[in-house]
Amino acid sequence: MHSGGVTRGLTIGEFAELTHLSVRTLRRYHESGLLEPDHVDPFSGYRYYTSTQIPTAQVIHRLRELDVPLAQVREILAAPDADERGTLVTAHLRRLEAELDRTRAAVVSLRRLLRPDAPFDVALRTEPARAVAAVAGVVAAHEVLDWYADAMAELDAAVTGHERLGPPGGHYANALFRDGTGEVLVYRPVADPPDTGRVHRLELPAAEVAAVVHHGPHDDIDVTYGRLGAWVVDHALAVDGPVQETYLVAPSDIPDPAAWRTELAWPVFRLA
Structure with a gap:
């Protein structure tokens, strides 16, 4: 040497x-x-x-x-020290994790799309009118998740102590998906809905809906929406209002995504 x-x-x-x-x-x-x-x-x-x-x-x-x-x-x-190096590496790892999540979601969706004959049970029923506590706003599509989390936290705080009459839900205007911005409404059915802050009492009207339950995480929920839309068209129905979601089993109930259950529904009417 x-x-x-x-x-x-x-x-x-x-x-x-x-x-x-x-x-x-x-x-x-x-x-x-x-x-x-x-x-x-x-x-x-x-x-x-x-x-x-x-x-x-x-x-x-x-x-x-x-x-x-x-x-x-x-x-x-x-980088001058280990802490700054760690911060830079962590930032990149977070970007990688986000990319992996997008990749995983795409894979899940593709697998479902390649199984077009999988069972798909749609219920056509009439939803009764009911009073709910709600938060509404006009939201950009890329901000929906953050807006939902904030709105639902405010909603849950406002209805503390009120008897809950069913699972929470949300209404999403078709413009949100078509144009990238639209009205979003989240609600909880409770006895004597309060009016405080952004939370207000709202009367949801009766409606005939075509509904199906989406099982598991929302990675491929767009596939379920697509199949529901095809069912509506095939049965000579037309969409008559915003997309409705009911969170039968939500992340706040059970952290395991495999256990989540989300009912998707479209208000419909029969074509002449």
């Missing part, structure tokens, strides 16, 4: 063996500026590394396995 009193260091081959990274990968890291060798022999052009660079090489490899962009890898490596 020594020649003429000068430390030679680890050759790129030796460094590759110790890090379990290929020579080609290490050359690519060098060329992209991610991991410079400790020194390069000016005569032979050979790259030499030190043992202290082993953890850095392995960190780079893990980050690249997680598809962290080169610019962000450099930013992480240049």
Whole structure:
């Protein structure tokens, strides 16, 4: 390891063996500026590394396995302390988790779409008029989940102590899906609905609905909506109002998504 009193260091081959990274990968890291060798022999052009660079090489490899962009890898490596490095890595991991959730949802939907003959039981019934405590607003589609969580929290606080007469629900205007913005209404059927803050008493009118229960998480709820829409068309019915959802078993009831049950319903009328 020594020649003429000068430390030679680890050759790129030796460094590759110790890090379990290929020579080609290490050359690519060098060329992209991610991991410079400790020194390069000016005569032979050979790259030499030190043992202290082993953890850095392995960190780079893990980050690249997680598809962290080169610019962000450099930013992480240049961070002044472990806390800041951890913050940068965590932010990327959250983005990856969101992408994985979208991928998983797409896979679930595709599997259902490829089983068009799966059982699908639609009920056509008349919903009676009833009084509920409700929160309503005009919401952009990408804000619906956050709006729903805030509205339902306010609603639950307002109806504390009131007798609950059924599961909560929501109405979603067709414009929300067609145009990206529309009216959203969430409600709880309770005795003597209160009026406080955004919460107000609302009379839901009687309506004939076509309804079906969606089982499990909402990753593929659009498939259930599509099948319900096809059923409505096939039975010579027309949609006559906003989409209605009733949360028979909700995340607030049971954390296991497999146990969730959501009834989807469209107010309908028969075509002449």
